[in-house]
Amino acid sequence: MKIYNESEANTGALAGKRVAVLGYGSQGRAHALNLRDSGIDVIVGLRPGGATWGKAEADGFTVKEPADAVAGADLVAFLLPDTAQPALYAAIEERIPEGATLLFAHGFNIHYGQIEPRGDLDVVLIAPKGPGDLVRRQYEQGKGVPCLMAIARDASGRAQDIALAYAHAIGGGRGGVLETTFAEETETDLFGEQAVLCGGATELVLAGFDTLVEAGYQPEVAYFECMHELKLIVDLLHEGGLKKMHEFISETAQYGDFVSGPRVIDQHVRDRMKEVLQDIQQGTFARNWIAENEQGKPEFQRMESADLAHPIEQVGAELRGRMPWLNEQG
DSSP, rough: OOOOOOOGOOOGTTOOOOOEOOOOOOHHHHHHHHHHHHHHHEEEETTTTTTTHHHHTTTTTTTTTTOOOOOOOOOOOOOOOOGGGHHHHHHHHGSOOOTOOEEESSSSHHHHHSSOOOTSEEEEEEEESOOOOHHHHHHHHHOOOOEEEEEEEEEESHHHHHHHHHHTTTTHHHOOEEEEEEEHHHHHHHHHHIIIIHHHHHHHHHHHHHHHHHTOOOHHHIIIIIITHHHHHHHHHEEEEEHHHHHHHHHHHHHHHHHHHHHHHHHHHHHHHHHHHHHHHTTHHHHHHHHHHHSSSSHHHHHHHHHTSSHHHHHHHHHHHOOOGGOOOO
16 A cells, blocks of 8 residues: 655645635534645635534634535535535536546545546545544644545546645645545445444443343443443554553453453454445445435434433443543543
8 A cells, every 4th residue: 555645745736726625514624724724725615504604704714605615616625424415516516617626535425426526527535534623633733644545536637646735735644645445445434433433342332331230230330341441442552553452451451352352253243244344345335324314314313312322321421420531632
């Protein structure tokens, strides 16, 4: 895999160009602020009356409706939720200047054909591997969050230069820009969320909590053991991989890791992970999620309500209320 650093970015590729940032949530705000601080001309496109219009204006940006924002833009960054992007693109397509660049932070709509851009447009992806607030904080500290870069269409012959310049302008060049494809970014991102980071991790936490409580242990103790202390391990893994984790946990914990981890995450679990990946690769997950949105998300809302009604949420809220330092940013 090719990894680019900031010295390899042609920063002139965006010199004198205007970037229209569509969306002002976590990623949208971070990208817009970082781009502006890097000397890029930025305009923000938002739905009139939306909650973030005033926030963007308070941050000093010119804010217009999306169709007006893109009219004079050389690059249009789609940084609103995946589910809102197809309808917005259809509404503003004719206002996007010929030869402009479309940029996405996640490849879902391009990979699954929900957006089919005009043939004259470059289509690129710059996906920071971290939430927007981290992208902003790292930039302000002179650092950067690593980014993935992909080129779906190079109509201009300069798509990669433009993408790298954008990545550099939001700080990504400092952390490294990794070359990938829209398919690889989309499929691995969805798999990571479902099987490990969100679905896998939370289900493991809930199963551990339920096992201890059903065996008669106090819910508060189960919460600490199965959820609260998870951050300690994740931080060690994030900072130094398995090696650092093993260096900072006891030998008793290490031995339990070796002998019991494979009993829980066994071949059955690995087989289920392969099934999850196949659903993503074959488009089954995407079709189901698109259909769920078209129906108003009734099953999504049911599952969300059930998740938040789990006893660990009540126990956790009470215990976290005694730890105000948890909300303090370091």
